[in-house]
Amino acid sequence: MLSKRIQKIQPSATLSINAKAIELKKQGVDILKFGAGEPDFDTPDNIKDAAKRALDEGFTKYTSATGIVELKEAVCDKFKRDNQIDCEVSNILITNGGKQALYNCFMAILDSGDEVIIPSPFWVSYADIVAVCEGTSVYVDTTPNNFKLTAEMVKSAITPKTKCLILNSPNNPTGMVIEKEEIEKIAKLALEYKFYIISDEVYEYFLYDDKEMFSIGSISEMKDLVFTVNAVSKSYSMTGWRIGYITGPQEVIKPMGNLQSHATSNPCSISQKAALEALTGPQDSIKQMADEFVKRRNYVYEEMSKLPGFKLVKPEGAFYAFPDVSGAFTNEVNDSFKFTEFLMEKAKIAVVPGGAFGEAGNKYIRFSYASSMEDIEKGIRRIRDALL
Numbered sequence: 595m596l597s598k599r600i601q602k603i604q605p606s607a608t609l610s611i612n613a614k615a616i617e618l619k620k621q622g623v624d625i626l627k628f629g630a631g632e633p634d635f636d637t638p639d640n641i642k643d644a645a646k647r648a649l650d651e652g653f654t655k656y657t658s659a660t661g662i663v664e665l666k667e668a669v670c671d672k673f674k675r676d677n678q679i680d681c682e683v684s685n686i687l688i689t690n691g692g693k694q695a696l697y698n699c700f701m702a703i704l705d706s707g708d709e710v711i712i713p714s715p716f717w718v719s720y721a722d723i724v725a726v727c728e729g730t731s732v733y734v735d736t737t738p739n740n741f742k743l744t745a746e747m748v749k750s751a752i753t754p755k756t757k758c759l760i761l762n763s764p765n766n767p768t769g770m771v772i773e774k775e776e777i778e779k780i781a782k783l784a785l786e787y788k789f790y791i792i793s794d795e796v797y798e799y800f801l802y803d804d805k806e807m808f809s810i811g812s813i814s815e816m817k818d819l820v821f822t823v824n825a826v827s828k829s830y831s832m833t834g835w836r837i838g839y840i841t842g843p844q845e846v847i848k849p850m851g852n853l854q855s856h857a858t859s860n861p862c863s864i865s866q867k868a869a870l871e872a873l874t875g876p877q878d879s880i881k882q883m884a885d886e887f888v889k890r891r892n893y894v895y896e897e898m899s900k901l902p903g904f905k906l907v908k909p910e911g912a913f914y915a916f917p918d919v920s921g922a923f924t925n926e927v928n929d930s931f932k933f934t935e936f937l938m939e940k941a942k943i944a945v946v947p948g949g950a951f952g953e954a955g956n957k958y959i960r961f962s963y964a965s966s967m968e969d970i971e972k973g974i975r976r977i978r979d980a981l982l
């Protein structure tokens with residue numbers, strides 16, 4: 595009796611690995627978890643205090659379904675300040691996490707059979723959201739170019755049905771960043787072939803070495819074609835608060851708000867006040883997190899590269915390492931899913947199989963270094979021992 599639409603959706607692999615690790619932990623097994631897609635830091639105190647104030651002041655009722663005006667203004671200021679994206683309050687929708695921004699956007703632009711180009715490996719939810727919106731995902735394999743998407747790759751996937759391309763830089767799961775020059779070339783393609791770009795920038799502050807953020811939405815000619823999605827989730831360690839936001843052409847943002855008004859109504863009123871503080875208050879917690887992540891990234895890169903059968907491209911952003919582990923495969927353990935099970939059983943560590951991020955990822959695993967340095971050191975030691 596289930597609809598065809600809902601049968602297209604798979605449960606999130608990241609969440610199910612986490613559930614398995616929690617179950618084993620409950621049984622007393624000493625599992626170290628490297629599957630998480632969230633910073634391991636606490637939400638900063640100034641943000642928590644803003645939420646407490648909202649509660650005390652009785653800010654606990656419905657707000658406008660599309661978010662409070664002060665938060666939309668703060669989002670506009672943030673886009674102008676950090677991303678050079680020109681926008682107004684009418685271009686902004688506040689959502690229940692970045693995920694709902696993406697969902698609303700695909701719901702608003704996709705008709706049955708419209709194609710969405712997804713650079714692969716990709717964050718698990720893109721394909722499922724596209725499927726439920728009755729779109730068709732067209733994957734572009736970035737593995738031959740160290741996970742770096744090029745305009746040429748995009749061009750080869752364009753058809754008359756192409757409605758949209760997803761950009762996700764810094765990238766989950768690969769940690770790679772697309773260079774400004776390449777993004778400019780991709781923008782030219784979108785203008786020539788008239789398709790939308792959804793730029794998912796939730797990891798924007800976690801950039802290492804000399805990497806810089808370049809938002810495609812800052813190219814003024816692209817104003818009518820780009821949606822920029824972001825959230826306070828990763829930037830301020832607020833994954834549980836569920837506040838995301840999106841800017842884009844008004845004629846699409848408005849119907850997205852209508853959809854939201856019938857689906858969830860407003861994002862949590864208290865979380866909106868907390869997000870307002872996050873965006874307008876002190877920003878030093880971001881630097882502290884990024885400084886810590888870069889130390890861990892350096893350690894993971896160095897030590898993981900020495901593991902037998904592991905090959906790792908140095909991650910440039912986010913908090914994930916995505917090693918090619920096919921050199922450690924055996925006759926029985928011969929794909930990323932089996933390798934992940936092997937690591938869970940033998941090394942007592944939880945990672946996410948690369949195959950969960952699309953077929954192109956099946957030689958890889960995703961190791962999140964949003965874990966304490968002590969656990970990371972222990973975890974890599976355990977992998978080494980399991981492989982000997």
Ligand SMILES: Cc1ncc(COP(=O)(O)O)c(C=O)c1O
Nearest residue numbers: 631691692693717766825827838
């Ligand atoms: C690439 C990417 N986009 C969007 C999201 C969704 O973030 P949120 O928790 O704000 O819904 C995630 C979360 O893991 C992500 O990795």
